[in-house]
Amino acid sequence: MNIEKFDSRFEILPIKEIIDENPTTKTFVFEYPLGGKPGQFIMMWIPGVDEKPMSVAFDDGKEFWVTVCKVGPASEALHLMKVGDLVGVRGPLGTHYNWGNGDHLALVAGGYGAAPMYFVAREAVKRGCKVEFFIGARSKDLLLYVDKISKLEGVNLHISTNDGSEGRQGFVTVLLDEVLAEGNCDVVFTCGPEVMMKAVGEVADKHNVASYMSMEKYMKCGIGVCGQCAVDDTGELVCKQGPVMDWKYLKKLPEMGKYHRDAQGTKHYF
Amino acid sequence: MANLSVTFCGVTFENPTVLASGILGVTASSLKNVVRNGAGGVTTKSIWLEEHPGHKNPTMIGTEHFFLNAVGLSDGGIKKAKEETFPEYLADKPAPIIGNVIAKSLSDFEKIVAEMDACGPDIIEVNISCPNVDDKYGKPFSCSVGGASDVTRIVRSATKKPLIIKLTPNVPNIAEIAEACAKEGADGFCLINTVAGMVIDTKLRMPVLTNKSGGVSGPAIKPVAVKATYDVFKATGLPIIGTGGIMTGEDAIEIMMAGARLVGMGTMVYYRDVAGFAEVVKEMDIWCEKNGVKNLEEIIGVAVKK
Structure with a gap:
């Protein structure tokens, strides 16, 4: 060996x-x-x-x-x-997002998920991609990275807030649904609360678009040893197989969008 | 293909590799995934009577030679084990399961072993040797003949299941401790727990682990594990899970020659990923083929007899 x-x-x-x-x-x-x-x-x-x-x-x-x-x-x-x-x-x-030159990407960010999605957008436009950037937050003051994203060429920004203080009022998935209905996007990437990402995956499925998401589970070591981030029921590790994972895999997990575990491994329902 | 199955305290394992306690053992799903990846058996994390938070990060650090951890035995407690981990694992039990328990006092050891007995493991492993809890709770019980005897006597009264004691290498004479446990009715041993150690970050001029000290595992400790196994096998002849720095099939064969009947692996997953279990088993099989060994029983303790 x-x-x-x-x-x-x-x-x-x-x-x-x-x-x-x-x-x-x-x-x-x-x-x-x-x-x-x-x-x-x-x-x-x-x-x-x-x-x-x-x-x-x-x-x-x-x-x-x-x-x-x-x-x-x-x-x-x-x-x-x-x-x-x-x-x-x-x-x-961990794993990262993959896309092809010139792809048309839909990026969906919830809350502070805007930061890693910005990194995707910035790299993607360098490779000739067109980007639909959806960003959702509870209210205007919690929106992140809006100025930075607006400055990227080739990026269309779609904002929604729960209270309507900026952009469309309501959930970001409504905007996503409208844009995916136009049929131009090749793939959806999302980073945000797990319940939101599950909803994003379902919207992407409705339009037959593949989706990938940044999973967040309690991690202790981050290097594949402790087992804290093992998901039910495959037992695979988010720190090694993820954090970027395929919705096709995630949607079969009984815990997806339902619960997470704490430092003691005890379940907490969302 | 050689016969790699072994019987340990009356329990048959398809191959001698066992997931060591504390690694990938938070959920039943994770334990089953380890079996899917080739382990012959699994050991739970050390289970307490109550929820136990463990230490804050950093809790783990590795180099090519060693790994150091002080997770501090975080655990959801026996209630979680009883209601979730064991029922889910036993529902379609893919391989034998060893229930590892820990406690702070003799009376708690008695209670936790009785509770574990009711969970339905094949074997109960009693952790009296974790180096990462001794600041708060005094020296581990396995550091003295008296402490090891006392725990073994009391846990023996609490279960009829096969009972093994996990021993520390951080003692001058591990065989003496093992003999004391054997006298009180231990059926076997798991050894070694990690070796006490520390890593200091030279830029920050402070220990890296939040607990400051931790337990060393990984390639560096294999010779320590082999000697401890040799000494305890020679002194007691009881079945041993040999663990500590086992990374390859040949490492596994080596520690079996020292007297191990099963081979524990934990830190191996850091170096080879969980898929390493199947690879180690395959390497053991190849070794047996090359060396004309038809049954692993032939090599257990063979080096002790020479």
């Missing part, structure tokens, strides 16, 4: 820049050739606090970004950090 060099030690990196995205979300910039592809994630160690999986929001081979919403003690601690402070990073990890 050939055990290849297999090193999951952390790269310790200073924060190069911090960008405020909205009241609860910041983007952290690191100057490091990570080599991440759209959809992949890193494990980020906030020394003395915790280590969490975070999706790569941008990577040009020289620097990469992660966009982080304050959702718990680890992200709150990260939000308190300053430029120059050190964090540990390992990755890039």
Whole structure:
């Protein structure tokens, strides 16, 4: 057997820049050739606090970004950090989105899912793709990355908010349904709450369009050992087979859109 | 093809590879997936009487030579095992299952073993040796003859099922501890648990693991596991699950020659993925073919007799 060099030690990196995205979300910039592809994630160690999986929001081979919403003690601690402070990073990890040159993509982002979807859009337009970018949030102040997405050429932006404070009022899937009905999109990619992604998959099915989604399950190690992110009933791991997974596979899972598990492996229904 | 099946404490395993406790053992789906990938049996995570949160990340780190972890035995408790993990696994039981349990006190060990007995595992494995809980709860029981004897005596009274004790290598004389357990009625052993260790990040000048210290597993500890297996087999002759740094079919053969009847693998999945189970079994078969071994029984403990 050939055990290849297999090193999951952390790269310790200073924060190069911090960008405020909205009241609860910041983007952290690191100057490091990570080599991440759209959809992949890193494990980020906030020394003395915790280590969490975070999706790569941008990577040009020289620097990469992660966009982080304050959702718990680890992200709150990260939000308190300053430029120059050190964090540990390992990755890039997991699967990524794939598409062909010139494809017509429908990207559906819910909440902070806009960040990784932006990375897809930015790479896709470079390869001659046309992009329908759907972004949904509870209200206008929670919309993310709208300015950045608007600046990309070849991208049509479709916004919806639950309260109608920006774009169409209601769920983002209604807009998706209308656009897919025109019959021009080759594939749907989505990142957001699992219940939303399930609805996106169902809309894509209705129009016979393939769909892929960024799964988020509780991850402890991120490197295929602990088993925390195993899904029912295949027992496969989101950190290895995912996070980007085919809806054709996901829709057969009894847990899809229904429950997730916590650090103790206990089920919680959505 | 050689006969790779082995009998351990009266339970037949199609092949001697067993998923070690603490790896890929959170759900029944995950355990079944490990069997689909070639394991001859599986071991649950260490199960507590109550939910147990474990340590905060970082909890794991690896290099090509070793792996270090301090997950801290996170678990949903015996209620989850009884209501979910065991019924789901046993519904279409694809291979024998070993129920691993842990507790902080003698009376809790007695209770958890009785509860585990009712879950219906083939074998009960008692973890008295995790290095990652000793800050709070004092030295692991398996660090002294007295502690190991006390736990074995009390858990023996709580079950008639095959009962094996998981031992630590972090002692001067593991054979002495094993003999003490054997005297109190242990049917066999699983060894070794991880070796106490630490990794310091030189840039941050601090230990990487949140728990600071952890347990070393992976290729580096195989010689430690082989010697411990050899010593315990020689001293007790009881069945042993040999585990620690087993990555290949030949590693598995080696530890069986030291006296292991089953071969535990956990960290192997970091290096070879879960599909590594079937690969290791295939490598064992090839080794047997090349070396004229028709039945694995022929090699168990063969090195001890020389």
